[in-house]
Amino acid sequence: MNTWFLLLLVIPYVVSLTFNLTNIGPPNQSRDIVTEGEGCYISNEGIQVTPNEIDSVMNSKAGRAKYVSPFHLWDNRSGELASFSTNFTFVIDSKGKSNYADGLTFFLAQNNSVITPGGAMGLPVNLTTQVVLSQFVAVEFDTYPNKWDPMLDWNTGMRDHVGISISNLTSVRYQKWSSNITGGGECQAWITYDSISNNLSVSFTGYQNNTPIRQDGLVYTVDLRKELPEWVIFGFSAATGVGFQKNNVRSWSFNSSNLQIDENTGIPPNPGPDPRKELPDPVNNKNSKVGLIVGLSVIVVVLSMFAFGLWRRHNKKIKEMEAEEDSFDVEMNTEFEMGTGPKRFSYHELAHSTSDFAEKEKLGEGGFGGVYRGDAAYSSNDGIQVTHQRNNDQYGSVWLAGRATYIKPLHLWDKDSNLASFTTSFTFVIDSYPNNVYADGLTFFLAHNNSVMNAGGILGLPFDSKIKNSRHRFVAVEFDTYGENDWDPKYPDSNVSIGDHVGININSVTSVAYRKWYTNITYGKECRALINYHSDSKKLSVSFTNFINNSRVWETGLDYTYDLRRVLPEWVIFGFSASTGNQFEKNNVISWTFNSTQFKADDDDNRKIDMLGKIGLALGMFVLVICLATVAYFLRRRRKENDGDTGEELGLLEMNGEFEIGASMPRRFSYLELAQATADFAETDKLGEGGFGGVYKGFLKDLRMHIAVKRVSKASKQGIKEYASEVRIISRLRHRNLVQLVGWCHEKGELLLAYEFMENGSLDLHLFMGKSLLTWNARYNIAHGLASALLYLHEEWEQCVLHRDIKSSNVMLDVNFNAKLGDFGLAKLVDHDKGSRTTMLAGTLGYMAPECVVTGRSTKESDVFSFGVVALEIACGRKVIDYKAQEKQVWLLNWVWELYGDGTLLEAVDPSLEPEFDEEEIWRLMIVGLWCVHPDPDHRPSIRQAIKVLKSEASLPLLPSKMPVASYQIPLVSSLSDFSSTGQYQSIIGECMEPLDTDSSN
Structure with a gap:
């Protein structure tokens, strides 16, 4: 008993609570x-x-x-x-x-x-x-x-x-x-x-x-x-x-x-069952000897391995030196591969998707070699793409199938015929982009292990449509989007298909029970499904989302009673399958939860395990944990001590670097290249300094161009994720009003970003610090350029990019004073017409929309708010917060809106512009700015609408004479705990900006 207690002190246990009544x-x-x-x-x-x-x-x-x-x-x-x-x-x-x-x-x-x-x-x-x-x-x-x-x-x-x-x-x-x-x-x-x-x-x-x-x-x-x-x-x-x-x-x-806890962290008010009883244990006395033998064997083997490791480390220390940047590179490559760009596959994945490069899948042959067609379910930022995401594949996106299964099989029933209950819930999108003809559908399935997939028409299920027979046993819930097959359900007393439907299939593509499905596939609306199987009643129940008059309606009542032991083996694979038939559709699973009951071990059998077996197993596990911890310590220590290169791993990293180099794309630089370009980051070439680190001017001789190099401080909150996010996103964007990324570097623990050099620096230097006097024409062009950049990010690129940190210090000016938006460290990619899923507070206070301060949720509307603040700064030549100004003019938005209500809006215009400015243009810019900073995001324009007004292609909006008040209560937020909620966002941002204005990127 003491040994077991010692083991549990070393190994914490995990508790959770799950039930389905x-x-x-x-x-x-x-x-x-x-x-x-x-x-x-x-x-x-x-x-x-x-x-x-x-x-x-x-x-x-x-x-x-x-x-x-x-x-x-x-x-x-x-x-x-x-x-x-x-x-x-x-x-x-x-x-x-x-x-x-x-x-x-x-x-x-x-x-x-x-x-x-x-x-x-x-x-x-x-x-x-x-x-x-x-x-x-x-x-x-x-x-x-x-x-x-x-x-x-x-x-x-x-x-x-x-x-x-x-x-x-x-x-x-x-x-x-x-x-x-x-x-x-x-x-x-x-x-x-x-x-x-x-x-x-x-x-x-x-x-x-x-x-x-x-x-x-x-x-x-x-x-x-x-x-x-x-x-x-x-x-x-x-x-x-x-x-x-x-x-x-x-x-x-x-x-x-x-919830991972230690054994001795406390006892619940009402003790629950011993979690160890949930695990199947050996049940006869022979296991006592087995336990002792296993325990002693583990000790001998682990100690031998440990001794061998020390000997090898002592004799080959120089050859095994690893550079710290190697592990750093691996971490960065992992970050990049988590992005939305091309995915790196293993040989096994590609061999499997092409049926081991079968001749029947061969598309062509050339001097470079053969090209083969393959099917692949893969994960992306949008979830599991069970079939191809877009209908623009060079080799077609029809008659393809994919399958995604959980990594471990499900123990559905045991040798004593005990049957498990399970429940699963998932959200998914079937999208035809937005064609009215699409096929074939998506399923949630349980199947025999090693079952095969079939292509379009069969939803990826193991069924041969020619002989009308199942190749392997399966049970599936189908979300069928093509109802014209012979086996699909028809309306009573007619041969007319019911079309899109949800069905329960048992070893066949003919559903044993079904319901018509009112879908919204042409617009790719998100759906939800809930599937329950109860082992007592043997009832399989399905609930799902319908769309009626563009409103979500929860459909229940699709169920079928069947003993799954009659059709499925004891252990099954489970997950999702889908296919495209003679038409294309995207089949995307966004989220998935699954829970099943467990088979309990017999208490009487558990008592037969004597103390000797327990001691042997416990001692072996204890020694194993201690030894592994020791080995991990030495490996970590060795990594920190060494600063060399390993042959094979360095070769692989070099190959990855080859993949990253493109003729016109950003490329990866070595630390030496950027150090030479900036005279070893000389202070005389420093352009600026912020919380993220310094920015240095440099010159690349091979490209014959000036660059600006951002050197991220090791103490910066920006860190690896923001650095990787900026590389992944901005390297794929191409627009005349975006700062272009020239390249990046992560070596020797350094994070470096190289941009095109902006001769005139950032906008705030000219507006607030007197670097130069910007004419009205220059300012109006800057506002147009910034709006154009935001339109590209929100609507014109393949995905919607939320910048989340638009401010005057992130608007750069080239030699001709053209605006270029930079700093994408906080940017996020989302689907068009969908809001951001992040709930982390991001941005700079003063430029952040009031709803972001409350919820942390970023949207296109919050980016538009930030644009509106910059537009007003351009027209007024003042910071959004200026404590040196008169009392009523401290908070720029309040002051300008008050002047608008009084009919004296032009009093806010930057005095340095007088009298050389176009009164109609500056009036339009300021009205658009106020429109964009409306407290209610539903009343803000899209950036496209704002541009139309700026170009005089649309009439000016009619704004209220007084600045509206946010219509929601604002709670106390941990990051803003110094003030109380008033329900008016003006007081929050106005009173708390200066002490809290920690630029997230600076």
Whole structure:
């Protein structure tokens, strides 16, 4: 026992909590739920959180249903925080009455928290004193407008709404809920918490014209470690108030991320089962001897390897010297290969995709060798591309198939015929770009290992359409986009295909059950699917997204009862397959979650393992860990000590360098080349200095050109990822108003970027520091050039590029004062018409849109806001924040908008321009600037609209006379904790800019 304890001190264990309770009701899963309060019980309809019958005594009642085990939300010793997601279906039903109350919540709370009656929805808050009795975080489905609830206007409360509440009945975020409580319509909710971004996100269904619709966008950023204890209870609470309503939860699934903790970090309030019992162990006495032998063998082998390693290190120390930049290069190459450019394949991948370079796949032969056609599913920034992403392949994108499977097989059933349950959820896009004719579709499948793929028409499934027979056993859920095959479903009493459909296939491409699928493939809308298999009922259930009148509608009811042991082997591969037929479509899986039940080892068999076997295994593992840690230490120490080159690895890196060199593209420089070009980074050639490091002027003799070299400081926050991001993105962009990257270098721990030299420096030097007097014509051309660059980034390149750091110091001027936008270290690539997925605060305060300060989310609209700030700086010749100015003129945007409202806008024009400026042009530039900095992103123009106004191709917008106020509440944000929220973004940026203005790139 002591040995096991010692082992567990060395090796931490991983805990997570996962369950899926479908069709809650006796006798299903009721043992997993604990009911508390007045009238909370489990019926055949699910959890009745409050009494289900209409009666006068059923008012002002509260109940709570929680999961039987507590949830380990975060670890006190390591500070590690768990992510989690939960999905549940529920019904709130007033039985046709319009007077109902109070609501239902999903909550996480301190253990032993109390239940309070109606009005507080069962949450631990004293309604009389408004005192919080216990810590909690809740998502409320509130059906009664109390005084603390949100208002539609100054005297009208918002009744039905969904809110996020943190130890308070007043929601920190909320959204109006289009409910159907009088009709008792079933609803669904999805709640996720991301421990990295600290985002708590809520989506839910409402009703529009009696049709279910999905409502998204309710998000709040909160560190739950500051709001909740380490262990929490969680579940549902509800209450009836002055009016009655039924609060019924019908199904519930929950999944949390792995939380790695030490054995001795503490015991949960209610101890759960021993996690070791979940693992299959040896079951007979022979394993005692085996354990001892294995343990001793491991010790001998590891010690021998360790001794050999020391001997080899001693005798070949000089030959094994590695340069620190070699490991650095490997890291950088990894960063580049994660980008959106060409992907590096292994020989095995390409051999597999071309059927080992089969003659039938040969497309041609030349002096260089043969060209072969292959199919490949691959990963990109958009997710898994199960088939080719675009219909512009030289060799065609039709009649191709791809498959993506999880790296490990699934243990579906065991030798004792125990069958696993599983649930999977994924988001995907099928996009025809936007042709009305497309094919063939995508599937989620489980199949026999080593099963083969077939090409178009068969969705990549192992089925031979000629002999109508399956090559290997499989079960699939198909999202079929070509309904003209003989086996596709038809309308009753006709031979007319139903077209796009979702079906369940068992060893055949003919679906045993199906539903018509109302798709939006021509516009490539994102869809979601949820697939459940329950081992008790043998029911395979499928839910998915429909599009009706351009609105998402959640479709349920597609199910089929079948014992998967009859068709599938004990171990199966699983994942996605897709194909293109005689027409093209993109088949893209964006996200994927999967969870299955485990087979438990027999407790009696576990007891048969005697202590000798345990000691042998434990001792062997202990020695193995210690030895591996020692070897790792010496390897790391050796890497830091040595500064040489290895033969083969250096050759591979040199080959990678050959691939990166192009005739007209940026290329990779050596450190020596850039050091010579800048006179070893001489101080006399330094052009500027910032938080990122210095910029030096240099001259490349072989290219006969001047360059500017950015030398990223090792202490810079910019770091490897931003450096790699800039190389990946700007090296592929070509526009006259973008600073061109000449090359890059990462050697000797240095990060260097070489740009074309801009003779006139940055715009801010001329506007604010008097480097030269810019004429009005020069300024107007600069504004046009910056707008043109932004139009290219947002709309004209193959992907949308969000710059995220547009400011006057990042606008460079060439010898003719043409504007060129630079510094792409914070830039992100996203799909056109989609917002950024990043939630990290990026940019420079003052130039950042107010919604970015709140959410950290960057969009095209936030880039437009930054452009508007620069446009006003160009016209006014003043910084966005100038504390040396008069009190009303400190914050440029406020001051200019006030002058606009007073009809004296031209008073803000830079006095140095008078009288030589075009009054109409400067008026247009300033109006466009104000339009772009509108606090509400929905009221800002696109950059294309702004350009049309600047060119007098569109009329001026009509702006409000006073600067609008942001329509959302602004929470306290950790990075802005020095000030309180007022709901007005002007006060935030205006008051806090100067002390917080740490240029993210400087």
